Amino acid sequence: MGRTLYDKIWDEHVVHTEEDGTSILYIDRHLVHEVTSPQAFEGLRQAGRKVWRVSSIVATADHNTPTTGWELGYDGIADPISKEQITTLDANIAQTGAAAFFPFMHKRQGIVHVVGPENGATLPGMTVVCGDSHTSTHGAFGALAHGIGTSEVEHVMATQTLLAKKAKNMLVKVEGTLARGVTAKDIVLAIIGKIGTAGGTGYTIEFAGSAIRGLSMEGRMTVCNMAIEAGARAGLVAVDDKTIDYVKGRPMAPGTDRQTGQFVGGVEWEQAVAYWRTLHSDADAVFDAVVTLDAAQIVPQVTWGTSPEMVLGVDARVPDPDKEKDATRRSAIERALTYMGLQPGKPIHDITVDKVFIGSCTNSRIEDIREAAAVVKRLGRKVAGNVKLAMVVPGSGLVKEQAEREGLHEVFKAAGFEWREPGCSMCLAMNADRLEPGERCASTSNRNFEGRQGAGGRTHLVSPAMAAAAAVHGHFVDIRQFA
Numbered sequence: 001m002g003r004t005l006y007d008k009i010w011d012e013h014v015v016h017t018e019e020d021g022t023s024i025l026y027i028d029r030h031l032v033h034e035v036t037s038p039q040a041f042e043g044l045r046q047a048g049r050k051v052w053r054v055s056s057i058v059a060t061a062d063h064n065t066p067t068t069g070w071e072l073g074y075d076g077i078a079d080p081i082s083k084e085q086i087t088t089l090d091a092n093i094a095q096t097g098a099a100a101f102f103p104f105m106h107k108r109q110g111i112v113h114v115v116g117p118e119n120g121a122t123l124p125g126m127t128v129v130c131g132d133s134h135t136s137t138h139g140a141f142g143a144l145a146h147g148i149g150t151s152e153v154e155h156v157m158a159t160q161t162l163l164a165k166k167a168k169n170m171l172v173k174v175e176g177t178l179a180r181g182v183t184a185k186d187i188v189l190a191i192i193g194k195i196g197t198a199g200g201t202g203y204t205i206e207f208a209g210s211a212i213r214g215l216s217m218e219g220r221m222t223v224c225n226m227a228i229e230a231g232a233r234a235g236l237v238a239v240d241d242k243t244i245d246y247v248k249g250r251p252m253a254p255g256t257d258r259q260t261g262q263f264v265g266g267v268e269w270e271q272a273v274a275y276w277r278t279l280h281s282d283a284d285a286v287f288d289a290v291v292t293l294d295a296a297q298i299v300p301q302v303t304w305g306t307s308p309e310m311v312l313g314v315d316a317r318v319p320d321p322d323k324e325k326d327a328t329r330r331s332a333i334e335r336a337l338t339y340m341g342l343q344p345g346k347p348i349h350d351i352t353v354d355k356v357f358i359g360s361c362t363n364s365r366i367e368d369i370r371e372a373a374a375v376v377k378r379l380g381r382k383v384a385g386n387v388k389l390a391m392v393v394p395g396s397g398l399v400k401e402q403a404e405r406e407g408l409h410e411v412f413k414a415a416g417f418e419w420r421e422p423g424c425s426m427c428l429a430m431n432a433d434r435l436e437p438g439e440r441c442a443s444t445s446n447r448n449f450e451g452r453q454g455a456g457g458r459t460h461l462v463s464p465a466m467a468a469a470a471a472v473h474g475h476f477v478d479i480r481q482f483a
């Protein structure tokens with residue numbers, strides 16, 4: 001019987017399996033950030049253990065880093081806890097070492113899920129872990145990547161392995177052509193709208209079909225990023241030419257000269273590519289569940305509630321709980337509408353916003369920034385009067401640099417957006433960027449839970465193009481009319 005992509009990577013890394021299915025999985029890449037690593041490092045120290053394979057670690061600071069005031073250096077980190085987490089990471093890496101470390105303000109610093117792929121730290125066929133749920137992002141490269149908890153971070157550091165049970169295989173197939181202006185973000189929100197936030201629980205999801213193949217690597221990362229919001233710990237996309245082209249010449253990829261940073265190829269590269277080309281599900285592989293979506297039917301998506309599955313097309317109206325027969329769901333809708341301050345039946349495009357956040361590990365890569373800038377340019381308008389703050393937060397220092405090289409920051413600044421330093425920022429408000437109670441935000445991030453962007457804040461998840469259009473119109477608009 002044929003194997004799925006997930007089966008193949010699993011088989012390649014499993015060290016031992018107990019009768020009950022509990023397995024020991026070898027881990028190739030360990031991504032580390034400042035929030036979930038301090039206890040792990042401390043635990044190792046207390047037990048007198050060393051990091052098993054220092055060269056598997058790639059670390060950066062992202063959640064707590066400020067997006068302004070970098071001229072002040074570390075003194076610009078106002079919150080003492082944030083500062084402590086960032087300096088603790090510095091000290092821990094100074095002590096243990098790492099294959100690469102991009103500390104606060106380093107030119108390659110950024111959100112760990114942007115930084116990994118960018119530096120070639122994420123490669124096809126790898127097992128990748130990070131103490132962060134959105135590690136699923138890296139599955140876009142045909143890598144088995146998932147988030148782990150702090151105690152598992154310590155376990156991986158100590159043993160280079162993870163205890164895991166194999167998940168079931170789910171195939172989500174998106175076939176056909178997207179309407180103009182509809183993006184990877186809309187695909188993944190539509191998938192979550194269809195299968196729900198528990199739809200992928202217990203599965204590893206492989207995203208496939210012509211619409212997924214048609215996406216850039218950035219788009220595939222956006223889709224895999226939100227696999228966790230669909231309940232799956234890992235998402236995957238098969239390796240193809242786009243994957244290999246993206247990886248080629250990245251600093252930590254095979255075939256790149258470590259001294260000059262130039263691609264030189266060679267046997268290591270050839271062997272890697274030959275292996276990577278096997279990283280797809282066999283034609284006769286059997287999936288435990290298959291879901292299909294027609295790309296042509298996907299409308300730009302906007303979440304209206306407090307869970308990513310509470311999502312509709314921009315042409316829809318806020319749902320009416322009275323029309324929901326299931327009592328549990330009815331009360332969930334009622335509670336969400338109360339929190340969100342929305343009336344049933346209100347057209348989604350009439351919802352006005354107070355703030356706009358373009359950023360996060362879902363949508364802060366160069367393509368996302370280009371998409372948003374293109375909309376701002378095309379609409380030729382300034383940030384609407386009712387929008388108090390519209391901010392663009394690049395995912396990494398390299399994304400920022402590239403965007404500036406292309407003059408995109410000028411487009412934003414001229415329209416009244418703030419152009420910030422890289423980091424997680426208002427995705428989860430661990431730094432100074434946050435919503436005030438009652439404020440409503442169009443956000444390109446991945447979670448719209450109560451209080452996610454600040455206590456009492458109201459989040460609507462959208463694509464970068466939709467967020468940019470909402471910023472200049474002051475309310476949601478259907479991007480297809482401008483695309």
Ligand SMILES: CC(C)[C@H](C(=O)O)[C@@H](O)C(=O)O
Binds near residue numbers: 134147428
């Ligand atoms: C802080 C971290 C543990 C958390 C996660 O695991 O995802 C964060 O990145 C998030 O997005 O909520």
Ligand code: SF4
Binds near residue numbers: 428
């Ligand atoms: S950008 Fe948001 S979702 Fe991504 S790692 Fe940071 S806090 Fe988590």
